[in-house]
Structure formats: C-alpha cells, structure tokens
Amino acid sequence: MGFGNGIMRIGRVELRVLDLEKSVEYYTKVIGMEETGRSDGRVYLKAWDEYDHHSLILKQADHPGLDHFAFKVKNDVVLKDLEKKVEQFGCTTSRISYGTRLAEGQAVHFVLPTGHHVELYYEVERLGTKTGSLNPHPWPLDAHGIAPHRLDHVLLTGDDLKTVTRFFMEVLGFRQSEKITTVDGEELIGSFLFTTNKAHDLAFIKGPDSKLHHVAFYVESIHDVYKAADILTMYNVPTEVTPTRHGITQGQTIYFFDPSGNRNEAFASGYITYEDFPTITWTEDKIGQGIFYHRRELIESFVKALT
Ligand SMILES: [Fe+2]
Known part of the structure; x- marks a missing residue:
C-alpha cells in the first residue's frame, strides 16, 4: 500500500467487447493473459505475475469501452470508511452483492463526476502467480505473447x-x-x-x-x-x-x-x-x-x- 489511504491498487478493469471469443483469443494469445474463469457471459483473466483471481473481465456488448474499473482496498474497515466519504462528497453508492462476480466478495459502486463507473472491493480469491512464491524463477518458461507482469x-x-x-x-x-x-x-x-x-x-x-x-x-x-x-x-x-x-x-x-x-x-x-x-x-x-x-x-x- 502506498500511504495509509488503504487503497492498494487498481485491481480490475471490465471491458465491453464486440466479439467475446475473438477478444478472449486476443487477450490470451497476443497479450498473453490466462483465462481463469467464465460466468454469466463474462470471461475472467489474469496476467502471469498477478496473484488475485483476475484483473481483466471481458463482457460481450454492442459497443466497446470501459464497463467499470475497480480498486482493491485493504479490508472491510477501509471499504466502509471510503463508502461513507464517497457518499459525503455527493456520489451515490450502491453495494454489489457477494458472488455477483466470480471469485469476489462485496463491492461498493459509484459513478465519478466524469461519468465513469468505479468500484472498491477487498475480497477476491487468490490463485497465486505463475512462478509461485517459493524459490520462484523470474518469469514462467511457458509465457507467451506480450506477457505483461x-x-x-x-x-x-x-x-x-x-x-x-x-x-x-x-x-x-x-x-x-x-x-x-x-x-x-x-x-x-x-x-x-x-x-x-x-x-x-x-x-x-x-x-x-x-x-x-x-x-x-x-x-x-x-x-x-x-x-x-x-x-x-x-x-x-x-x-x-x-x-x-x-x-x-x-x-x-x-x-x-x-x-x-x-x-x-x-x-x-x-x-x-x-x-x-x-x-x-x-x-x-x-x-x-x-x-x-x-x-x-x-x-x-x-x-x-x-x-
Ligand atoms: Fe498509459
């Protein structure tokens, strides 16, 4: 974590795509991410060096763009505190219920003054990185495509x-x-x-x-x-x-x-x-x-x- 605000990182992005299978092929072969699950018409992916279940969600739609992006926070205390602060600023918040997204707990949703949809969450299943956390090699031998961290x-x-x-x-x-x-x-x-x-x-x-x-x-x-x-x-x-x-x-x-x-x-x-x-x-x-x-x-x- 950076500095005590309890927001650890940008944890996920959900993109709207025009052709789900073609997009999965692109994000796995060219970008080199790994598909980690499918549910409710969505495909979940992670990069090899990420340990949470997913960082990218693809959803079929009739126009491309950003469905939402989300920040992973430290814990439930931070989630509730930020939820209150967002409300006080004048943004309406809502709760995304447990299990709405594959391998995730609850999230707090709100809309930015610029119209973008944002969520905060802290519970997500851990899959571990591809190289593991015991005496790891610097990168996986079977990495392919651009293979970002x-x-x-x-x-x-x-x-x-x-x-x-x-x-x-x-x-x-x-x-x-x-x-x-x-x-x-x-x-x-x-x-x-x-x-x-x-x-x-x-x-x-x-x-x-x-x-x-x-x-x-x-x-x-x-x-x-x-x-x-x-x-x-x-x-x-x-x-x-x-x-x-x-x-x-x-x-x-x-x-x-x-x-x-x-x-x-x-x-x-x-x-x-x-x-x-x-x-x-x-x-x-x-x-x-x-x-x-x-x-x-x-x-x-x-x-x-x-x-
Ligand atoms: Fe950039």
Whole structure:
C-alpha cells in the first residue's frame, strides 16, 4: 500500500467487447493473459505475475469501452470508511452483492463526476502467480505473447478534471504526480494520479465524459516494449504508436488496439513516487513532448480514438 489511504491498487478493469471469443483469443494469445474463469457471459483473466483471481473481465456488448474499473482496498474497515466519504462528497453508492462476480466478495459502486463507473472491493480469491512464491524463477518458461507482469493503469477522458481530481485526492486520498494545464495555468487538461508508488494508477485527459482512452499493462523494460511491437506485427494487430518514451511518467510505451477498438498500452518503467512527491506541471504548448517525448507532437488518432 502506498500511504495509509488503504487503497492498494487498481485491481480490475471490465471491458465491453464486440466479439467475446475473438477478444478472449486476443487477450490470451497476443497479450498473453490466462483465462481463469467464465460466468454469466463474462470471461475472467489474469496476467502471469498477478496473484488475485483476475484483473481483466471481458463482457460481450454492442459497443466497446470501459464497463467499470475497480480498486482493491485493504479490508472491510477501509471499504466502509471510503463508502461513507464517497457518499459525503455527493456520489451515490450502491453495494454489489457477494458472488455477483466470480471469485469476489462485496463491492461498493459509484459513478465519478466524469461519468465513469468505479468500484472498491477487498475480497477476491487468490490463485497465486505463475512462478509461485517459493524459490520462484523470474518469469514462467511457458509465457507467451506480450506477457505483461500485470494490469498497470487506465487513462480516461472527462470534462471536469478539476472536480474529478479533487474527488480522488480529497475523498480517496490519491496524490497527483503530474498535470497538464493551459499555458496561463487556468485550465486543467490532464491529471495523473497515484495511490501506490507508481508514476500513475489512473489518469484523465480533457475530452468527452465516460470514455476510455486506454488500458495499460506493465512490462519490464524498453526491450519488452520492442518485443511487444514485434509480437503485434506477427499477429497483425493494429499498432497506433511504435515504441517511444513518455515525457509524462518517463515510461516507455507502445499503443495498439484490441479487436473491438479498445486501446491498449504496453508500458515499461516510469519513475517511482512517494507520498510527498512534488507534482510536475506540463503546459499545453509542450503537450506533444509530454506524451510522445521523441516525436514532440500528438497524432490525430491519439486524441480522437476513444471507446
Ligand atoms: Fe498509459
């Protein structure tokens, strides 16, 4: 856990997909996740280095995008405390009952000021990592595809970034690692937030409410980002941005699309943060460099393709 707010990490993302079987094939073969269960029309998956039952849920739908994402909290005390704080902020909460999701207990659901659906939970079955926890090897010999260690972060779009940032910082106890503002500093057009010691656990950029920009999976190094690029070409997966570095977070990255058009990222490195990390500011005139450090300009699809 980062710093006493009791929120350990982004634990899961549920994506809407247009063709469930084609998507399962993509997330298992190309991304290299493992299917851990099926229930109620949903498929549950985890990455090899994750020990909880799942971090990705796929659900068939007639339009792609983010159904919801969820944070794993420390225990029931934290869950109840945060539930109260979310209510006090003015967001209506509801309880997702035990067993609604495969291998999970209760969750608290609410909707962000940006329209995204979020849940908090703490009970989930543990399957263990693929390499185990006794004298483990560094990676599994039968890893395939991009084989990320884990789910890393989501980037979402929304209109009122000041309010959603205030919500995460004041109500849920997140910190802000970076922000993008207009040159005069008046408007917030990007906000990068963390609850662990990562550079970001989630981020928002200015845009339409309720939309997903991308879901990112963590790989170890720039070499793994290049290997991901090779694998994407081998499988003929549409790649949006070939390997480069972010100015923001300083991580290495490649962007590509799942079969439904949901953007994925393989993300490596990035600096680490502490509770007292001083927020970095990027001004709008340098946003190209902030996002794509080498190219120094945005590409049109990166701004427009949302699900
Ligand atoms: Fe990202």
